[in-house]
Amino acid sequence: MSEKLLMKGNEALGEAAVRAGCRLYFAYPITPQSELPEYLSRRMPEVGGVFLQAESEVAAINMVYGASGAGARVMTSSSSPGISLKQEGLSYIAGAELPCVVVNMARGGPGLGSIQPSQSDYLQATKGGGHGDYRLIVLAPASVQEVVDLTILAFDLADKYRNPVMIMGDGLLGQMMEPVTFPDEVKKELPPKPWATTGWTKDRPKNIITSLELQPERLEEHNRHLQAKYAQIVREEIRWDEYLTGDAEVVVVAYGTVARIARSAVDAAREKGIKAGLFRPITLWPYPYDALGRLADAAKNFLTVEMNCGQMVEDVRLAVDGRRPVYFYGRSGGMVPTPEEVLAEIEKLA
Amino acid sequence: MKPVFTRPRSLADVSTHYCPGCTHGIVHRLIAEAIDELDIAERTIGVAPVGCAVLAYNYFNVDFQEAAHGRAPAVATGIKRALPDRVVFTYQGDGDLASIGTAEIVHAANRGEAITVIYVNNAIYGMTGGQMAPTTLAGQKTTTSPFGRDVEVCGYPIRMAELLATLVAPRYIARVAVNSPAHIQQAKRAIKRAFEVQVNDHGFALVEVLSTCPTNWGLPPKKALAWLEENMIPYYPLGEFKVPKEAE
Numbered sequence: 001m002s003e004k005l006l007m008k009g010n011e012a013l014g015e016a017a018v019r020a021g022c023r024l025y026f027a028y029p030i031t032p033q034s035e036l037p038e039y040l041s042r043r044m045p046e047v048g049g050v051f052l053q054a055e056s057e058v059a060a061i062n063m064v065y066g067a068s069g070a071g072a073r074v075m076t077s078s079s080s081p082g083i084s085l086k087q088e089g090l091s092y093i094a095g096a097e098l099p100c101v102v103v104n105m106a107r108g109g110p111g112l113g114s115i116q117p118s119q120s121d122y123l124q125a126t127k128g129g130g131h132g133d134y135r136l137i138v139l140a141p142a143s144v145q146e147v148v149d150l151t152i153l154a155f156d157l158a159d160k161y162r163n164p165v166m167i168m169g170d171g172l173l174g175q176m177m178e179p180v181t182f183p184d185e186v187k188k189e190l191p192p193k194p195w196a197t198t199g200w201t202k203d204r205p206k207n208i209i210t211s212l213e214l215q216p217e218r219l220e221e222h223n224r225h226l227q228a229k230y231a232q233i234v235r236e237e238i239r240w241d242e243y244l245t246g247d248a249e250v251v252v253v254a255y256g257t258v259a260r261i262a263r264s265a266v267d268a269a270r271e272k273g274i275k276a277g278l279f280r281p282i283t284l285w286p287y288p289y290d291a292l293g294r295l296a297d298a299a300k301n302f303l304t305v306e307m308n309c310g311q312m313v314e315d316v317r318l319a320v321d322g323r324r325p326v327y328f329y330g331r332s333g334g335m336v337p338t339p340e341e342v343l344a345e346i347e348k349l350a
Numbered sequence: 351m352k353p354v355f356t357r358p359r360s361l362a363d364v365s366t367h368y369c370p371g372c373t374h375g376i377v378h379r380l381i382a383e384a385i386d387e388l389d390i391a392e393r394t395i396g397v398a399p400v401g402c403a404v405l406a407y408n409y410f411n412v413d414f415q416e417a418a419h420g421r422a423p424a425v426a427t428g429i430k431r432a433l434p435d436r437v438v439f440t441y442q443g444d445g446d447l448a449s450i451g452t453a454e455i456v457h458a459a460n461r462g463e464a465i466t467v468i469y470v471n472n473a474i475y476g477m478t479g480g481q482m483a484p485t486t487l488a489g490q491k492t493t494t495s496p497f498g499r500d501v502e503v504c505g506y507p508i509r510m511a512e513l514l515a516t517l518v519a520p521r522y523i524a525r526v527a528v529n530s531p532a533h534i535q536q537a538k539r540a541i542k543r544a545f546e547v548q549v550n551d552h553g554f555a556l557v558e559v560l561s562t563c564p565t566n567w568g569l570p571p572k573k574a575l576a577w578l579e580e581n582m583i584p585y586y587p588l589g590e591f592k593v594p595k596e597a598e
Contacts, residue, residue, distance in 0.1 A: 066428025
C-alpha cells in the first residue's frame with residue numbers, strides 16, 4: 001500500500017506498528033491517545049495479532065515485559081498520567097534489557113492536568129522517570145508521516161539494542177490528520193532473540209529474564225554493560241533536522257509539533273529580513289548536543305520554544321555551553337504557542 | 351538397585367537460600383514433580399515474584415522471568431498471549447499476590463488467562479523481615495503489628511481463594527497446606543490439577559498453599575507446622591472452591 005492515506009496521528013502510529021511486525025499491544029484508555037487502542041482493537045485481529053485492554057497502565061507495561069521476554073515485538077501506549085504509572089515497569093524492562101515500544105501522546109500536567117497537548121514530560125522521558133541508571137531511546141516525530149517512519153524505526157532500534165524506545169508525541173500530533181504513506185513491505189523476519197524465554201529444550205543455557213542482581217560486584221558490572229550500550233547509542237543513533245541554520249543569527253530550538261510552529265515563525269522572520277533558523281532534535285535521547293553546539297560558532301543567540309515551563313532548554317544550555325545566550329519561550333497547561341508569539345520572541349533577539 | 355525416590359528432573363540440583371524448616375522447598379518440589387509427570391518442562395515458562403521466592407528462577411530447570419512486585423500475573427499474561435502453546439505459571443507469596451498485586455491477580459483470573467498460579471500463603475512478609483501481611487491472622491504479632499493484628503485498624507485477613515472463586519472465568523481454585531504428609535499428598539494433587547487445567551482446558555487455575563515461616567513466626571519448624579494446623583487452617587479452610595465442571 002503506497003498510496004497516500006489521510007489518517008490521524010494515533011491511527012497512523014497503530015498501522016505503522018502493525019507493519020513493523022508488532023503483533024502484541026497492551027494498553028489502557030486515556031485521552032488523548034485512545035484512538036490508538038481503538039484502532040488496534042480492530043486491526044490486530046485482522047493480522048492474527050493480540051490486542052488486550054489491560055486493567056491498568058501498570059498491568060499493561062508488565063504484560064509488555066512478559067511478551068517482550070518471550071521474544072515478541074510488543075507495544076503499549078498512554079498519555080502523561082498513564083506514562084507515570086508505567087515508570088516502574090520501564091525501569092525493570094531497561095534493567096532486564098527487553099526491547100519494546102512505548103508511546104506517550106503527552107498532555108498537560110502536573111497531576112491529572114488537562115487533556116490538551118503538552119511537552120512537559122521531556123525530563124521524565126530523557127532523564128529517567130523510573131529508578132536506577134537507565135536510558136530510554138526517545139524519538140520525537142513532528143508530522144503524521146514522521147510518526148509512521150519513527151514508529152518503524154523504534155521497533156528496529158529496540159531490537160538492535162534490547163532497550164525500550166519511547167515515541168514522544170503530544171495530543172496535537174495524535175489527533176491531527178495528515179496524508180501518510182506506509183512502506184509496501186510488511187516486515188516478517190524478526191531478528192533472532194536467543195535470550196527469550198520460549199521453553200528450554202537444553203539446546204542453550206536456561207534463559208532467565210530478570211533485573212535482579214544481589215551481588216554488588218555483579219550489579220555494577222551489569223550497570224557498566226548498560227552504560228557501554230548507551231554510549232554506543234549516543235555514537236550511532238543521534239538524529240536531528242536543521243532548517244535555514246547555515247547563516248542563522250537566531251537559532252530556534254524546538255521539537256515535535258512545536259517545531260512545526262517554530263518553522264512558520266522562522267519563515268515569517270526571514271520575510272522580515274531576520275536571519276533565523278530552526279534546529280529540531282528528532283532523538284530527544286540521545287540528544288544532538290554536538291550538532292547544536294556547532295551552531296554557536298555563527299549564531300548570536302538561541303531561542304528554545306517548548307510546550308512546558310522550560311525542560312529541553314537545560315539540554316540546549318548544555319549544548320551551547322555558555323558560548324551564546326540561550327533564551328526560553330514556553331506555553332504550558334495545554335496551551336499551544338502560535339507562530340506570531342514565536343515570531344515576536346525572535347524579533348526581540350534579532 | 352532401583353531408585354524409588356529421586357530429585358525431579360525439573361528441580362535444579364542446587365542448594366536454595368530458604369531458611370531451615372521453610373516449606374517453600376516442598377512447594378517447589380511438588381511443582382517440579384507435576385511438570386515432570388505432565389512432561390511439559392520444555393514448554394513451561396515460570397514467573398518469579400518479589401519476596402522470599404524472588405530467586406525461584408534458580409531452582410527450576412525451566413525458562414523463567416522475574417516480575418516486579420505483584421505483577422507476575424500481568425507478566426504471565428504477556429508471555430501466554432505471545433506464546434499460547436506454552437505452559438506458564440506464576441509463583442507468588444501473600445504480600446505479592448494478596449497485597450500489592452491484587453489488581454493483577456483479580457483481572458488475570460477474571461479474564462480467564464490460561465495460566466497456573468501457585469500462591470504461597472504464610473501469613474507474613476518473610477523476605478523483608480516479618481512484617482504484617484494482608485493474610486496475617488487477627489491478633490498475630492509481627493514486626494509491624496507488635497501488639498498483634500488489630501482488625502479494627504487493619505481489617506481482617508484476606509481469603510484470596512474464596513474471593514477469586516466468585517469470578518466466572520477461573521476453572522480451578524483450591525486451597526491446600528504442606529504441614530503434614532497427608533496434606534502434602536493433597537497439595538500435590540491440586541498443583542498437578544492446576545497445570546492440567548491449563549494444558550487441557552486452557553483455563554485459569556490457582557492453588558493457595560498454606561505454608562510456614564519458622565524464622566519470622568519465631569517458632570522451631572515442627573512447632574510452626576502445628577501452629578499452621580491450629581491457627582491457619584481454621585481461618586483458611588482447605589478444599590477445592592472451583593473445579594472445571596462448575597465453570598462449564
